[in-house]
Amino acid sequence: MSTEELSRLETSFNKVVEMLLAKKLSSEHFTVKLNCERSQFTRFNHAKVRQTGRVADGSVQLTLMDNQRSCYQEFPFTGDSEIDWRIAYGVLQELREELPLLPEDIYLVLPSGNNTSREVNTGKLLDADLVTETILLPVSELDFTGIYASGIVIKGYADSCGQKHWFVTNTFTLDYSIFSPEEQAVKGFFAGSQWNNEAYITKIEDAKKQLELLARPAKKLERGQYKTYFAPAAVADLLSMMSWSAVSEADIQQGNSSLASLWRSEKQLSPHFSLKENFQRGLVPRFNELGEMAAPELPVIAKGILANTLINSRTAKEYGKIPNGADGSESLRSPEICPGNLAFEDILSRLGTGLYVSNLHYLNWSDLPNGRITGMTRYACFWVEDGEIVAPIENLRFDETLYQFWGGKLIDLTNFQEFIPEVGTYESRHLGGCVVPGILVDDFTYTL
Incomplete structure (x- = not known):
């Protein structure tokens, strides 16, 4: 996207906000949220391009609040200021008609404060004409399948209090799998804001080595x-459960959290385990749906002890807490698990005899109050004997509590971390991801 087009989009968004400020009634409050992208998508199958194209998309969500009621409507954002402000004005009038028909919301939170921010993260991505050649050349002889998504994503926010935020990021993600003739697979991710061809080739070479190991009898x-050693991608899967009935203050208060025992100090995790929200990497906006800014860093679990839950303003109003900039779902937005002391070259020797797990899937809570998670092993998982990979394994189901694998059974975490990106593209490109190490765990429970 050119600088001129980016400026045009920002100008159009600002004009929508100015119109709403001018037209709102004295009793009314509103929030405006923008989601916009200029993206390239290329799908691969059998190391060939199956679909490619570019997407220019954008939408605005306008929420109107008055008399302890709220309603919202979403409409297209074209980037043409004359079109956009007229559509927004029509939506405002429709919301005014709908609002009196709705019930009161006693925990409705109105926008407040004077936060403003403007963050533009630049990147150096592959030229569109070079995507196919660059990605497929190292995998031309392989059964390579995946999707490459790249380009600019814009998040904007404004409200009736005058708060305004503008966030731009320019990134790429490559989510791929490489299949063996025996229909085994190695899964990988490659993502960032700067394309590094040497790093990509190294990733593919590592995948080829795993494919050779997968050719052995399972x-x-x-x-x-x-x-068990869990590679960073598998750790990311385990971490994702923390955003689902775990770190939310509302879930704690309503008795739905897997961390309730940790919150009550009845249990604690390993002193080697620390989890935080880290917005300093610029992966996602710091502002939430009400324009509130989260701290650059927020410790969630510090050396095995619950330091903070995620609290949004609605939860704070309902339960008498102090909000800390969490989003509406009180889920992790930019999580990071702190590293440990296990060096990459020592992983297999420290593992000795056991399982090397690269990926997991189908995770769910099997016993929420006790933090017990069930799921299955997936791509490129191996049996290790005396520090050497012996054979791939058939899929296993596990059932284990986080109070064990992040608690008493946690041996160590790697001294390196990997960025595991969000690769979802439903409705729009998803931002962010997590930064995690690998973990070595003793006596992890597999049920079948």
């Missing part, structure tokens, strides 16, 4: 407890 394991 080993069937009996259910039981096994010492």
Whole structure:
């Protein structure tokens, strides 16, 4: 996207906000949220391009609040200021008609404060004409499948109090799988704001080595407890559960949190385990749906002890708490698990005999009050004996509590971290991801 087009989009958004400020009634409050992108998508199958194209998309969500009621409507954002402000004015009038028909919301939070921010993160991505050649050349002889998404994503916010935020990021993600003739697969991610071809080739070379190991006869394991190394992608899967009935203050108050025992100080996790929200990497906006700014860093679990839950203003109003800039769902937006001391070259020797797990899937809570998670192993998981990979394994289901694998059974975390990106593209490109190390766990429970 050119600088001129980016400026045109910002100008159009500002004009919508100016019109709403001029037209609102004295008793009314509003918020305006913009989601906009200029993206390239290329899908691959069998190391060939199956679909490619560019998307220019944008939408605005206008929420109107008055007399302890609220309603919202979403409408297209064209970037043409004359079109956009007229559509927005029509939507404002429709919301005024709807609002009196709705019930009161006793915990409605009105926008307040004077936060403003403007963050533009630049990147150096692949030229559109070079995407196919660059990505497919190292995998031309492989059964390579995946999707490459790149370009600019814009998040904007404004409200009736005069708060305004503008966030721009220019990134790419490549979510891929490489299949063996035996229909085994190695899954990988490559993402960032600067394309590094050497790093990409290194990723593919590592995948080729794993494919060679997958060609060996698979080993069937009996259910039981096994010492296990979880690679960063698998750790990211486990971490994702923390955004679902765990770190939310509302879930704590309503008795729906897997961390209730940690919150009551009845249990604690390993002193080696620390989790925080870290917005300093610029992966996602710091502002939430009410324009409130989260702290650059917020410790969530510090050395095994619950330091903070995520609290939005609605939860704070309902339960008498102090908000800390959490979003509406009180989920992790830019999480980071702190590293440990395990070096990459020592992973297999420290594992000794056990499982090397690259990926997980189908995760769910099996016993929420006790923090017990069930799921399955997936791509490129191996049986290790005496510090050497012996064979791939058949898929295993696990059932284990976070109070064990992040608690008493946690041996160590790696001294390196990986960025595991959000790669979703439903409705729009998803931003962010998590920064996590690998973890070594003793006696992890596999049920079948």
